[in-house]
Amino acid sequence: xxxxxxxxxxxxxxxxxxxxxxxxxxxxxxxxxxxxxxxxxxxxxxxxxxxxxxxxxxxxxxxxxxxxxxxxxxxxxxxxxxxxxxxxxxxxxxxxxxxxxxxxxxxxxxxxxxxxxxxxxxxxxxxxxxxxxxxxxxxxxxxxxxxxxxxxxxxxxxxxxxxxxxxxxxxxxxxxxxxxxxxxxxxxxxxxxxxxxxxxxxxxxxxxxxxxxxxxxxxxxxxxxxxxxxxxxxxxxxxx
Amino acid sequence: xxxxxxxxxxxxxxxxxxxxxxxxxxxxxxxxxxxxxxxxxxxxxxxxxxxxxxxxxxxxxxxxxxxxxxxxxxxxxxxxxxxxxxxxxxxxxxxxxxxxxxxxxxxxxxxxxxxxxxxxxxxxxxxxxxxxxxxxxxxxxxxxxxxxxxxxxxxxxxxxxxxxxxxxxxxxxxxxxxxxxxxxxxxxxxxxxxxxxxxxxxxxxxxxxxxxxxxxxxxxxxxxxxxxxxxxxxxxxxxxxxxxxxxxxxxxxxxxxxxxxxxxxxxxxxxxxxxxxxxxxxxxxxxxxxxxxxxxxxxxxxxxxxxxxxxxxxxxxxxxxxxxxxxxxxxxxxxxxxxxxxxxxxxxxxxxxxxxxxxxxxxxxxxxxxxxxxxxxxxxxxxxxxxxxxxxxxxx
Numbered sequence: 001x002x003x004x005x006x007x008x009x010x011x012x013x014x015x016x017x018x019x020x021x022x023x024x025x026x027x028x029x030x031x032x033x034x035x036x037x038x039x040x041x042x043x044x045x046x047x048x049x050x051x052x053x054x055x056x057x058x059x060x061x062x063x064x065x066x067x068x069x070x071x072x073x074x075x076x077x078x079x080x081x082x083x084x085x086x087x088x089x090x091x092x093x094x095x096x097x098x099x100x101x102x103x104x105x106x107x108x109x110x111x112x113x114x115x116x117x118x119x120x121x122x123x124x125x126x127x128x129x130x131x132x133x134x135x136x137x138x139x140x141x142x143x144x145x146x147x148x149x150x151x152x153x154x155x156x157x158x159x160x161x162x163x164x165x166x167x168x169x170x171x172x173x174x175x176x177x178x179x180x181x182x183x184x185x186x187x188x189x190x191x192x193x194x195x196x197x198x199x200x201x202x203x204x205x206x207x208x209x210x211x212x213x214x215x216x217x218x219x220x221x222x223x224x225x226x227x228x229x230x231x232x233x234x235x236x237x238x239x240x
Numbered sequence: 241x242x243x244x245x246x247x248x249x250x251x252x253x254x255x256x257x258x259x260x261x262x263x264x265x266x267x268x269x270x271x272x273x274x275x276x277x278x279x280x281x282x283x284x285x286x287x288x289x290x291x292x293x294x295x296x297x298x299x300x301x302x303x304x305x306x307x308x309x310x311x312x313x314x315x316x317x318x319x320x321x322x323x324x325x326x327x328x329x330x331x332x333x334x335x336x337x338x339x340x341x342x343x344x345x346x347x348x349x350x351x352x353x354x355x356x357x358x359x360x361x362x363x364x365x366x367x368x369x370x371x372x373x374x375x376x377x378x379x380x381x382x383x384x385x386x387x388x389x390x391x392x393x394x395x396x397x398x399x400x401x402x403x404x405x406x407x408x409x410x411x412x413x414x415x416x417x418x419x420x421x422x423x424x425x426x427x428x429x430x431x432x433x434x435x436x437x438x439x440x441x442x443x444x445x446x447x448x449x450x451x452x453x454x455x456x457x458x459x460x461x462x463x464x465x466x467x468x469x470x471x472x473x474x475x476x477x478x479x480x481x482x483x484x485x486x487x488x489x490x491x492x493x494x495x496x497x498x499x500x501x502x503x504x505x506x507x508x509x510x511x512x513x514x515x516x517x518x519x520x521x522x523x524x525x526x527x528x529x530x531x532x533x534x535x536x537x538x539x540x541x542x543x544x545x546x547x548x549x550x551x552x553x554x555x556x557x558x559x560x561x562x563x564x565x566x567x568x569x570x571x572x573x574x575x576x577x578x579x580x581x582x583x584x585x586x587x588x589x590x591x592x593x594x595x596x597x598x599x600x601x602x603x604x605x606x607x608x609x610x611x612x613x614x615x616x617x618x619x620x621x622x623x624x625x626x627x628x629x630x631x632x633x634x635x636x
Contacts, residue, residue, distance in 0.1 A: 065314035068508040076442055119367055119433065119442055122507065129318055167509070168320045170401060184318065186509070196461065208300050208460075208577035230307030233300070235508075236459040240363050240501060 060134030060179065060222040062141070064215075066229045067167075067184065069126025071211060072191030073235040077121035081193025084157035120237045124159070124191030127167050128227055130217060131182035138177040140220040146189050147214040151231055156198050156211060162188040177219070187215070195234050210234070268475040268525045272491050272518065273346055279492055280342065280514050283317060286310045286496060293486050293493035301485055301579045305500055316503055322510035324360045326397045329372045329406065331389030333396075340513035353523025356516050357420055361397050361407030363505045367436040368394065368406040377435065382426030382452060386418060400509045407505065410520070413455065413468045421471040421527035425453035425597045430465065453602040457481070458579050464572035467602035470591040472529045473556035477588065482600050484561050485579040495521035529591045531636055533557075539632030542625050546617065550586045557636060558588030568616050569600045593634045607633055 074081030132138045146159040164173045167184035177183065192198055192211075199211045210233035218224035278285040287310030294302035308315045324338040336359050343349040371377065372394055378385065384392045393412025399405045408429075416422035430450025437444025446463050450456060454465035466482045474494065480486045486497055498517035503510070533553075534540070544553070551557045561583035564574030574580050584600060598604040599615075611618040611626050618626070 065318075067314055067318045068308060068316050068503075070508050119365070119436065119440075119444065121366070125507070125509070127319065127509065129314065184320065210300075231300075231303060233304060234459075236504060238456045238459050240455070240457050240505075 058135040060132055060136050060138045060219065062138060062177075062217060062219060062222050062225050063131045063133045064217055064225050064227045065129050066215070066227050067127040067129055069187075069213070069229060069232050070122075070124060070191075070235045071195050071232050072124030073120045073122040073237055074191060074193045074195075075120040075237060078193040080121065080123070080190075081195075082157065082159055082190040083193045084198070122235045123162070123188055124235075125186055125188045126213065126215070126229065126232070127184055127186050128215060128217070129182060129184050130177065132177040132179055132222075134179055134222065136179050136221075138179075138219040138222050140175045141173075141177050141222075142175060142218060143185075143187055144216040144218045144224060145214075146187070147216075148192070149212045149214070150199055151209040151212065157192065159192070159213075160190045162190060164188075175219075191234075268491050269346060269350070269522055272495075272522045272525065273349060275492065276342070276349075276518055279495060279518050283310050283312075286492070289490060289492035290496050292489040293496065295487045296485060296581050299485060299579055299581075300577065305496075309496070309500060316500075316508070316511055319503065319509070319511040320400075321513045322400060322506055324356070324397075324512070324516060326359050326361060326395035328359075328388070328390040329394045329396055330375075330385060330391050333390065334388070336395075338516070340515050342515055343519065349519050349522050350526055352515070353519035353521070353526075354420065356410075356520040357523055358393065358409055358411040358415065359395055360409055360502070360512070360516060360520070361395055361405070361505060362409050362501060364397075364399070364405040364407035367433055368408065369396075369404075370436055370439075371432050372396075372406050377432070381428045381432045381435075382424055383412075384417065384424070392418065400506065410524075414471050419530070421524070421529070422591065422594070423453065423468040423470045425468070425595055425602065427455075427468065428452040429455055451602060453597045458573060458576040460576045460578045462572055462576065464570070464576060465602075466573050466600055467597065469587065470529070471524050471527055472588060472590040474525050474527070476554065476556040477558060477585075478555070478560055479585045481579060482584055482587075483564075483574045483576065483579050483581050484583050484585040485581055491521055491525060494524065529636075531591065531593055534632065534635035537628070537632050537635065539628035539630070542628045543632050546621060546625060546629065551589055555586075556588035556590045558590075559586035562586055566616075573600070589633065589636050592636050 072081065130141065143161050143164055146161060148156045148159055150156055165171060165186050165188075166173055167186040170186075173183075173185055195211070200209055210231040212231055213229040215227040215229070216224055217227065279289075290305060290309055291297075294306060296302055297306055310317065321340070323340075324336075326336050328334045328336065336355070338352065338355050338359065343352050371381070371383070372391060377383075378391065383394070386392045391412075393409045393415055394406065395409060396404060396406050411420065413424055413427060414421055416424040416426075428451070430447040431452075434444045434448030436442070437447070449463060450465040454467055456463060456465040458464060469482070474480070474488070475491075477488055478484075479488060480494065480497065486493060488494060495514075495517045498520050499512060499514065502512045502517065543551075550559045550562065552559045561581070562585075564571040564582060564584050567584065569584055574582055574584050587600070592598070592607070596605065598607065598610045604610050607630055608626075611621070611630065613619075621629070
């Protein structure tokens with residue numbers, strides 16, 4: 001009797017699992033069928049009177065997270081860094097300097113002088129992960145802005161983006177992100193030439209703070225998202 | 241059914257990983273062998289160990305790691321891995337590539353750790369390429385050539401962006417005469433930077449004030465170099481770094497320290513496969529000095545009486561923390577805004593007989609001077625005590 005009861009319970013669970021795994025019609029699939037049957041009548045986003053199913057327009061949506069980054073180090077090459085006081089524009093960042101390659105890398109990567117003449121010169125960069133959690137490809141995904149704030153929230157500068165590439169392959173990022181796909185992006189940017197001066201406060205213990213970046217990522221066919229970094233620092237010149 | 245519940249409970253306990261795992265074995269290497277899967281596979285484990293080791297979470301050094309390492313979402317865990325593929329630098333450059341396969345035995349782990357110690361690039365700097373091409377300066381700056389004529393602890397590699405880099409490994413600072421763990425007290429990277437500056441029109445004179453056997457490890461705008469330490473008997477130590485910013489609650493803390501050093505050394509673009517820092521930590525924990533304290537000497541008893549409360553025998557003649565302003569040491573580094581705790585770690589004295597630079601800034605030239613004037617308690621000793629203690633110290 002006990003064994004029969006256990007068997008019955010098991011069967012119920014198995015049936016429930018099978019029902020759970022049966023393919024379901026999604027809103028997108030229904031929408032496609034609907035479009036076919038009604039010769040593309042413009043009835044998307046309306047209630048289907050026949051079966052009360054909500055019709056969902058295919059869309060794209062970005063998700064993102066911060067991975068790592070630093071503000072570079074321009075101690076020995078301040079002219080390569082960004083000085084907000086010297087580059088006062090009409091509310092937007094100036095054009096970044098041209099890099100040695102398509103990814104726009106700056107000095108500090110030894111491209112120009114083989115690392116023989118500069119001690120502390122490293123270009124700023126950050127790595128983020130972007131995912132397309134929508135139904136269709138996201139087109140022209142791009143970094144729209146990099147806004148730097150002090151640790152206490154005060155806005156410091158909008159920093160120029162130099163280049164965006166695939167962080168794993170180093171290939172230039174062309175901007176297309178297929179549905180349900182994600183990738184790691186390396187963003188090279190121009191860090192502050194005088195970070196120590198601009199990011200610390202009176203009474204602050206010297207080099208004790210960095211800055212927070214707000215990275216706005218947008219696409220042609222998706223709402224923009226903002227990724228906030230933790231406090232980022234100048235790349236260490238001596239530390240291990 | 242009971243068995244199933246036990247398994248489920250076991251898994252749920254493992255996955256929670258709230259509290260760091262305290263070492264229960266007296267053999268640290270064995271403990272690391274047993275807990276390698278935790279470190280390699282469990283983010284929760286690594287996160288808990290990180291938090292336990294950063295006992296001053298408000299310090300920028302700690303904040304940087306706490307906001308980036310072992311996070312539930314994003315952070316350094318997502319970084320692509322880098323391959324340890326390097327070429328030695330000198331007369332006979334040799335290509336070396338380290339495997340990231342998980343070693344299966346204690347011997348395999350230690351063998352990999354030894355390779356990592358000597359060859360994995362820890363910190364790359366522009367001036368190191370310049371230095372590596374000037375063999376006439378090596379001896380003056382404390383760089384040593386190995387039997388093949390290559391600089392010990394200096395390697396070249398291709399960075400994640402495809403550029404050639406020159407870097408130091410653990411062995412450059414902690415591999416004197418090819419002995420892993422022995423501080424290179426003649427290494428003068430500050431002077432190397434200063435000479436590099438002279439030749440390239442940069443004012444690097446401050447670096448030149450570091451002195452041999454010291455490195456400034458805090459990028460805090462203050463010149464506060466500290467002596468390169470020996471890496472002996474770390475299993476007896478409660479903290480690492482002179483200012484004790486990292487607490488060694490378990491051996492995993494050392495592996496995390498190494499892992500995050502490599503990440504910073506790669507400009508935060510790559511992380512090492514975790515086999516690399518775990519093997520390195522295991523290897524470093526295995527390092528012991530070649531000397532043996534002669535406890536039959538009368539100076540041993542005198543040392544125990546006069547010095548033993550701080551320099552404890554069961555802590556490799558080192559100890560816990562001491563307020564920096566209570567000793568003669570320069571307190572600058574202990575007050576660093578980046579890593580300063582206000583304390584200094586009482587250093588282990590193992591290997592002191594093989595040194596010729598002493599105290600936390602390596603500015604005292606002899607043990608006699610340490611006891612006569614460098615150390616605050618030397619003044620309270622009789623001449624006979626000093627002679628006996630010196631004799632004992634020379635066996636450490």
